[in-house]
Amino acid sequence: MIHGFAIVWAERGLMLSGLANTVLLSALAGLCALVLGALLSTLLIRPRGVVQIATRVFVDAMRCTPFLLFAYIIYYGLPTLGIRLDNWSAGLISLAIYHMAYMGELLRAAWAAQPRDPIEAGQAFGFSGLSLFRRIVLPPLVLTSAPVVGNQVIQVIKDSAFLTIIALPELTHAASSIQSRHYIPFAAFISAVLLYWMLCLVIEAGVSSIGRMAQARR
Amino acid sequence: MSAADVLAIFSGALTTLLMAGAGILLGLPLGLGLALVRWANTPLATQCAAVYVSLLRATPLVTLVLLLFFALPNIGIPVGPVSAGVLALTLNTSAFNCEVWRAALMDLPKDQIEAAKSVGMRRGMRLRRIVLPQIARVSLPGLISEMSLLIKVTPVLAVVGVVDITRAAVRIGAETYEPLPPFFVALAIYLPMVFALVSLQRWLERRQTRIDAPA
Numbered sequence: 113m114i115h116g117f118a119i120v121w122a123e124r125g126l127m128l129s130g131l132a133n134t135v136l137l138s139a140l141a142g143l144c145a146l147v148l149g150a151l152l153s154t155l156l157i158r159p160r161g162v163v164q165i166a167t168r169v170f171v172d173a174m175r176c177t178p179f180l181l182f183a184y185i186i187y188y189g190l191p192t193l194g195i196r197l198d199n200w201s202a203g204l205i206s207l208a209i210y211h212m213a214y215m216g217e218l219l220r221a222a223w224a225a226q227p228r229d230p231i232e233a234g235q236a237f238g239f240s241g242l243s244l245f246r247r248i249v250l251p252p253l254v255l256t257s258a259p260v261v262g263n264q265v266i267q268v269i270k271d272s273a274f275l276t277i278i279a280l281p282e283l284t285h286a287a288s289s290i291q292s293r294h295y296i297p298f299a300a301f302i303s304a305v306l307l308y309w310m311l312c313l314v315i316e317a318g319v320s321s322i323g324r325m326a327q328a329r330r
Numbered sequence: 331m332s333a334a335d336v337l338a339i340f341s342g343a344l345t346t347l348l349m350a351g352a353g354i355l356l357g358l359p360l361g362l363g364l365a366l367v368r369w370a371n372t373p374l375a376t377q378c379a380a381v382y383v384s385l386l387r388a389t390p391l392v393t394l395v396l397l398l399f400f401a402l403p404n405i406g407i408p409v410g411p412v413s414a415g416v417l418a419l420t421l422n423t424s425a426f427n428c429e430v431w432r433a434a435l436m437d438l439p440k441d442q443i444e445a446a447k448s449v450g451m452r453r454g455m456r457l458r459r460i461v462l463p464q465i466a467r468v469s470l471p472g473l474i475s476e477m478s479l480l481i482k483v484t485p486v487l488a489v490v491g492v493v494d495i496t497r498a499a500v501r502i503g504a505e506t507y508e509p510l511p512p513f514f515v516a517l518a519i520y521l522p523m524v525f526a527l528v529s530l531q532r533w534l535e536r537r538q539t540r541i542d543a544p545a
Contacts, residue, residue, distance in 0.1 A: 176478075176524035180485040181496050181516055188500070188509040266388070273390030274486055284393045297400030305389045305397065312388035 116299030123290050130286025131307050137282060138269045138311075141207035145268065146261065148208065149215025156220040167216075174213035179271045182210050187278050203275040211268050218264065222257035255326035262319035266312050273308070283307060331511045335502045339512060342498030343519050349412065349492070350481050353419030357480075358473065360420065361427025366457075368428070369435045379428070386425035392486045394418045399490040415487040423480050430472035434465035471534045478527040481520070495519055 120127060155167040174182075186209075187202040197205065226249075234248035276285040287304035291297045367379045386394075395418035402409045409417070438461065446456045485496035493501075499516040503509030 172525075173521065176521045176528065177517060178482040178485045178496065178520055180488075181499075181513065181520065184496065184500060185510070185513050185517075188503060189513055192508065192510055270388075270390040273392045276392060277486075277489055284390065284396070287393070288396060291396075291400060297397065297404060301393055301397035301401065304393050305385070308390060308393065309385050309388040313384075 113298060116294075116296035117303070119294045119296050120290060120299045120303045123294075126286050126290060127283070127303060127307075130281060130283040130304075133281055134269065134272055134283040135311070137204060137207065137272050137275070137280070138265065141204055141211065141272070142265045142268045144204075144208035145211035145215045145264075148212040149217075149219055152212060152216030153219035153223060156216060157223060171213045171217050174210060175217070177210075179206070179210050180274050180277065182206055183275060183278065199275070199278045199280045203272070203278060203280045207268060207271060207275075210271070211264060214264055214267070215261070218260045219253075219257060222253060222260065225256065226253060255322065255329070258322040258326075259319050262315050262322075266315055269308065269311055269315075331502060331506055331508065331515075335506070335512065336515055338502065339495060339498045339515050339519065342493055342495040342516075345492065346481070346484050346494040347523075349416055349419060349487065349494070350477075350484050352416045353423055353480055354477055356416070356420040357423035357427055360424035362431050364424060364428040365431035365435055368432055383425045383428050386421055387429075389422070390486075391418060391422050391483045392489055394422060395487055395490055411487070411491040414490055415492050418487070419480060419484070422483070423476060426476045426479070427473060430469050430476060431465060433472070434468040435461070437468065438464060467538070471531045471538070474527055474531040474534065478524045478531070481524055481527070 152167060152171070155163055156171065158164040183203065183206040186206040187197065187199065190197060190202075230248055230252070231244070234244050239248055272282055273284040275282060276288060279285065283304050287300040291300040294300075364379045364383065367375050368383075370376070395414055398418050399409060399411065399414040402414065442460055442464070443456060446460045451459065484494055487494060488497035488500070495516045499512035500509075502512040506512075
């Protein structure tokens with residue numbers, strides 16, 4: 113077993129490039145999903161109408177679809193409609209669009225749970241438009257939604273591993289190729305699992321430091 | 331796409347359902363056991379359970395199933411695609427179930443246990459008569475939500491050769507050079523399955539807030 117880990121160490125270049133790709137992919141997809149999700153949540157809180165219902169249906173459908181099936185539709189399905197994507201862009205697009213729906217829903221819930229009084233007080237003090245949003249609405253919204261957004265980012269990282277199936281060279285793919293080259297399944301995949309764990313612990317630490325900031329503000 | 335192809339996707343649905351069902355049936359008690367271990371605060375065992383939960387919650391299912399499928403035969407445990415898949419689903423879902431059960435245990439009022447002790451109930455009986463009925467009711471929506479998540483990750487098991495709904499659809503798409511129709515058939519199977527669970531969870535949550543409201 114020690115021998116296996118020695119081989120993984122010798123192949124650390126491949127493992128680290130896989131890790132870097134996972135981080136890059138998840139960060140880009142997470143950021144896109146967050147921004148698009150924020151836009152989507154503004155549609156979800158509209159009064160009932162065609163746009164609101166259409167957005168609701170889109171979000172609910174996404175939340176009932178397995179990620180891998182969605183990635184397959186983007187990667188294998190779109191080319192038959194004349195849209196050809198390489199595995200990187202297909203992976204990134206499917207991660208971003210899929211998690212956009214989840215982000216939109218949880219930001220909507222965070223918005224719905226916000227008390228209305230501070231906003232009215234802000235208006236009474238003469239805040240309006242962008243400055244009202246930036247100084248009054250946004251800070252508590254960021255603090256309360258940080259834990260759920262953090263959880264969703266962890267979900268993005270875990271879903272990015274699924275993209276090994278469309279041969280995207282991320283962490284699990286790197287572990288798989290080391291495994292098949294040297295036949296050391298235990299060492300290769302345990303190393304990958306520990307690296308995923310590390311990533312998630314980093315995100316959890318970030319979220320809890322935001323939580324402490326929220327406590328301090330109270 | 332022929333009728334036989336649609337039938338093939340439906341037989342994949344049977345595989346998906348059976349494997350997810352097995353994972354749920356095994357994962358529920360395992361998660362409860364882990365939660366009880368963490369709740370009991372036994373030194374070492376509690377820490378081990380906490381590390382297990384944290385690690386498993388961070389591990390993508392695809393990495394886990396690859397690990398089990400390739401590494402277990404190495405240490406003399408023969409596994410096929412299906413058993414490796416069910417084992418991976420069980421381990422994965424048990425970690426999430428543990429957190430749901432644990433949250434319910436933390437919320438259980440201490441006086442319930444003390445009252446049970448005061449009338450002379452033993453540990454096993456306290457658990458069966460006092461603790462379990464209450465935490466089962468509170469945990470149910472969370473557990474059902476976890477089941478819907480579990481169904482959404484089953485397509486990953488295809489990586490070790492399990493032919494589930496998604497895998498069957500991919501195969502047909504590759505044979506007919508028309509990937510979209512089988513994918514939409516697959517989608518049409520997943521959507522009601524997951525939606526039924528999500529609706530059940532929402533209904534239970536609404537019912538519970540209604541019951542809890544007057545108290």
